[in-house]
Amino acid sequence: MYFEKSKGFPADFLWGSASAAYQVEGAWNEDGKGMSNWDKFVRIPGKTFQGTTGDKAVDHYHRYKEDVKLMAQMGLKTYRFSISWPRVIPDGNGAINEKGLKFYDDLINELIANNIVPMVTVYHWDMPQALEEQYHGWENRQIVDDFVRYATTLFEHFGDRVKHWIIMNEQNVFTGLGWQAGMHPPGKVDDDKTFYQVNHHVFLAHAKSVLALKKLYPDALVGSSFAYSPSYAYDRHPENAMAKADYDDLKNYYWMDMYAYGRYPRAAIAYLESQGIAPQMEPGDAEILKEAAAKVDFMGVNYYQTTVVEYNPIDGVGTSHEMNTTGKKGTAKVQGVPGLYKNPSNEFLPTTDWDWTIDPMGIRMCCREITSRYDLPIVISENGLGAFDKFEDGKIHDPYRIDYLKRHIEELKKACDDGCRVLAYCTWSYTDLLSWLNGYQKRYGFVYVDREEDENSGTLNRYKKDSFDWYKHVIETNGEEL
Ligand code: BGP
Numbered sequence: 001m002y003f004e005k006s007k008g009f010p011a012d013f014l015w016g017s018a019s020a021a022y023q024v025e026g027a028w029n030e031d032g033k034g035m036s037n038w039d040k041f042v043r044i045p046g047k048t049f050q051g052t053t054g055d056k057a058v059d060h061y062h063r064y065k066e067d068v069k070l071m072a073q074m075g076l077k078t079y080r081f082s083i084s085w086p087r088v089i090p091d092g093n094g095a096i097n098e099k100g101l102k103f104y105d106d107l108i109n110e111l112i113a114n115n116i117v118p119m120v121t122v123y124h125w126d127m128p129q130a131l132e133e134q135y136h137g138w139e140n141r142q143i144v145d146d147f148v149r150y151a152t153t154l155f156e157h158f159g160d161r162v163k164h165w166i167i168m169n170e171q172n173v174f175t176g177l178g179w180q181a182g183m184h185p186p187g188k189v190d191d192d193k194t195f196y197q198v199n200h201h202v203f204l205a206h207a208k209s210v211l212a213l214k215k216l217y218p219d220a221l222v223g224s225s226f227a228y229s230p231s232y233a234y235d236r237h238p239e240n241a242m243a244k245a246d247y248d249d250l251k252n253y254y255w256m257d258m259y260a261y262g263r264y265p266r267a268a269i270a271y272l273e274s275q276g277i278a279p280q281m282e283p284g285d286a287e288i289l290k291e292a293a294a295k296v297d298f299m300g301v302n303y304y305q306t307t308v309v310e311y312n313p314i315d316g317v318g319t320s321h322e323m324n325t326t327g328k329k330g331t332a333k334v335q336g337v338p339g340l341y342k343n344p345s346n347e348f349l350p351t352t353d354w355d356w357t358i359d360p361m362g363i364r365m366c367c368r369e370i371t372s373r374y375d376l377p378i379v380i381s382e383n384g385l386g387a388f389d390k391f392e393d394g395k396i397h398d399p400y401r402i403d404y405l406k407r408h409i410e411e412l413k414k415a416c417d418d419g420c421r422v423l424a425y426c427t428w429s430y431t432d433l434l435s436w437l438n439g440y441q442k443r444y445g446f447v448y449v450d451r452e453e454d455e456n457s458g459t460l461n462r463y464k465k466d467s468f469d470w471y472k473h474v475i476e477t478n479g480e481e482l
Contacts, residue, residue: 006414009416010422013077014117014424015078019060019430022436023436026062031099032090033084036084037132037137049437052439052453053434058431064103064110068110074446078119079116079119080119085150089128090128104158112161117164122154122165131143151205163217170227172255173227178198183321183323193277197280199255207292222296222297224296226259230307231306232308234308234309234310244341247340250268250340260293260373261293262294298376298377301367303362303408304384306346306349309341309342312338316338323355325354352385353386363411367415367422378421379423380425384404385404387401395466409482412425430445432449446468450463
């Protein structure tokens with residue numbers, strides 16, 4: 001739709017930036033923290049780019065005050081960060097680690113003292129390794145109760161100061177990479193049956209946590225963040241249009257329908273049943289999922305790219321077990337589900353060095369689709385450009401990042417004009433941080449951190465990139481001057 005004059009962003013719009021505990025904190029074995037599945041996984045040779053770990057990460061655990069000070073200088077309105085489950089409950093279901101809670105108390109208080117709204121992610125992928133050893137983590141339904149106890153501990157402890165909660169980060173990504181692609185812990189390959197069962201457990205953990213939070217704090221705002229890649233049919237061929245419908249049901253609505261409606265898409269379940277891989281539900285599950293969905297306040301969206309969908313014959317490509325983790329353009333592979341769809345590249349769009357499609361209009365598509373299908377408010381909980389940055393005489397010129405963010409914010413503004421209720425926009429990320437599989441060379445921050453893949457490299461000092469001042473001005477003008 002076209003509007004003569006933009007209404008712009010709402011006056012209370014939350015301009016933010018995001019991170020995740022494992023990617024920034026470091027201090028992996030300090031102050032009583034337990035081992036996480038990621039602490040274990042990164043130690044398996046060949047799993048991460050040049051063997052990088054989050055042992056030290058960017059040392060946010062010790063430098064959080066300096067980081068918050070920079071956020072305050074920028075005028076950031078919200079900071080989205082995650083809490084590390086093994087830092088708070090080292091073995092997952094035993095004693096609470098008071099020192100772990102204290103770190104997050106200090107961080108939250110520091111943010112509030114600087115007028116920055118804390119937005120907390122309960123689970124951003126680092127699970128206590130002890131639960132893997134006790135009962136194979138998410139594969140066992142037992143984890144639901146342990147998760148809800150962990151989440152409730154956070155709600156009880158921080159709920160007086162934290163209003164914005166994201167329960168799960170990118171459930172679709174950590175389960176897909178964990179049980180199909182084999183690239184995240186527990187590193188299982190093509191185990192579709194377990195993948196859907198694991199997802200069912202995660203949905204229950206999400207739902208029961210939403211209910212627990214609303215019981216304690218009815219005014220809290222809650223949702224989960226979905227890694228949403230809106231899809232385009234390859235062309236007007238009906239087979240490709242149907243492939244897009246299959247893709248949306250299995251790759252997008254499967255998660256978003258559950259968060260928003262508390263049910264699985266019928267066509268997806270029919271397909272999974274035909275393959276013998278549908279999740280097992282227990283009596284009462286459907287009711288809990290529905291009850292929680294009615295209480296969800298927003299759809300969290302991590303938006304990076306769109307996808308093209310083309311029909312994939314029964315002898316066509318399957319799940320890829322590798323991706324471009326080096327930044328050498330053109331090394332990513334086409335993947336799909338035989339008999340349903342595959343995802344070729346889009347010749348109309350440029351890509352990053354890691355072969356991620358750059359499509360600013362896609363962010364507007366996300367908002368429009370969510371608004372039409374769910375009529376929920378939206379929190380853009382991640383959006384950003386991973387790039388190689390050059391540090392020269394204390395300066396980092398990153399016009400490519402400014403251009404990327406500017407073009408996405410322009411489209412987001414149009415989504416607001418379209419009537420979408422967008423509450424927040426968080427860039428990924430604030431400081432540079434560890435990219436799970438791509439090491440430290442794939443940088444996303446407004447703040448450059450002096451370190452490389454080697455654990456002993458760099459001073460860890462912080463430097464503002466050009467994009468820092470640019471985003472400061474965006475915030476000052478509430479997105480009017482980009
Ligand atoms: C999302 C994750 C983030 C972050 C981001 C960038 O999927 O929620 O944790 O890592 O993607 O991805 P990458 O680090 O692979 O470039």
